[in-house]
Amino acid sequence: MNVTGIKPKGAYVIVCGNEKGGSGKTTTIVHLSVALMNAGYRVATIDLDSRQKSFTRYLNNRRDWSKRRHLKLPLPDHFVINQSDADYIYDREQAEIAEFSEVIAQVEKSHDFILIDTPGHDGHLMRLAHSMADTLVTPLNDSFIDFDVLGHVSPDTGEILRLSHYAQTVREARRYRNRADNGLLDWVVVRNRLTQLHSRNKEAMLRSLKQLSMELGCRLAEGISERMIFRELFPMGLTALDELDEGSLGRKPSLAVLPARQEVRALIASLRLPIDELGMQRARARQQWLEKAFKPIDTAGILAE
Ligand SMILES: Nc1ncnc2c1ncn2[C@@H]1O[C@H](COP(=O)(O)OP(=O)(O)O)[C@@H](O)[C@H]1O
Ligand SMILES: [Mg+2]
Incomplete structure (x- = not known):
């Protein structure tokens, strides 16, 4: 339930x-x-960052820690798409896309949610994942260097002069998806590692982000603060949403657990994840789209024209 x-x-x-x-x-x-598993959903997770595999390592740490401390931490059904070692780029791409689509087909009907982590660089799998997303979450550090990935900002007025490469990539993914199955991508930008202090930079970032969100059709979610707790839990594979006490941590938890947890919950609420008939329709449409997307082009039909 x-x-x-x-x-x-x-x-x-x-x-x-x-x-x-x-x-x-x-x-x-x-x-x-973890939030979705705690709420009782069946979650499948996919790591597309085959170089760093941080998502995979996080979950492996969670599994190992869970065994070591005799905890009952929920774990998703996890998949990592490995880099192909074929000689030619085309063959590598095809092999990786085939592996990815196999995983999607395997979990689409048996799980409620598929959560995909992508690498911090452009690539065929990253684009494919973006065009498949119902919700795209883009965390953004509160710095104009990071903002630059979305849009170039005027140094005088703070206005957005033009969109950057990643923003164009998401636009294309959105168009592609919409043509394929009328699906709509809900794009949510989350400010991350916010400083607790009020600053001119923070205000300027927010102004530029609000302007950008209108140009891109993305939403701004509640932000997450810079907190040590988000860094120190990785070796144990724990999150701010897990029960953190001496039994699970091996030491007293820090006082930052509660505010961190509240922020994550506020973020999840602002994602407005659909769990109704609309969500089911989208999932069915996506299945049809996947079937179309991986069908080879019928050249006989084209040549006969
Ligand atoms: N809100 C936060 N507060 C403090 N550190 C954070 C926060 N969010 C992420 N980090 C740290 O920042 C680094 C990058 O985060 P990560 O999730 O690996 O980013 P990405 O997957 O985009 O490369 C990691 O060391 C992580 O622990
Ligand atoms: Mg990463």
Whole structure:
């Protein structure tokens, strides 16, 4: 049973993406996974960052710690898409896309949510994941260097002069998806590692982000503060949403657990994840789209024209 008692029949896809490394994608996707599992959903997770595999390592640490401390930490059904070692780029891409689509087909009907972590660089799998997402979560450090991945800002007025590469990538993914199955991508930008102090930079960032959100059609979610707790839990695979006490941690938890947990919950609430008939329709449409997307082009038909 989940929080609302309504279960989607098809899986809902959440992707964490930002073409910048270190923005908080992996930390965010781990917290989202635990939140959804705690709420009773069946969660499948996919790590597309085959170089760093931080998501995979986080979950492996969680499994190991759980065994060592005799805890009952929920774990998702996890998959990592490995880099192909084929000689030619085309063959490598095809092999990786085939592996990815196999995993999606395997879990789409058996799980409520599929959560995908992406690498901090452009690539075929990253693009494919973006065009499959129902919700795209883009964590963004509160700095104009990080903002630059989305849009170039005027130094005088703070206005957005033009969109950057990643913003264009998401736009294309959105268009592609919409043409394929009329699906709508809900794009949510989350400010991460916010300082607790009021600053001119913080205000300026917020102004530029509000302008950008109108141009891109993305939403701004509640932000997450810079907190040590988000860094120190990785070796144990724990999150701010787990029960953190001497039994699970091996020491007293810090006082920052409660505010950290509240922030993550506020973020999840602002994602407005659909768990109703609309969500089911989207999942069915996505299945049709996947079937179309991987069908080879019927050249006989074209040549006969
Ligand atoms: N809110 C936060 N407060 C403090 N440290 C954070 C926070 N979010 C992420 N980090 C740390 O920042 C670094 C990058 O985060 P990570 O989730 O690995 O980003 P990405 O997956 O985008 O590369 C990690 O060391 C992580 O522990
Ligand atoms: Mg990462």
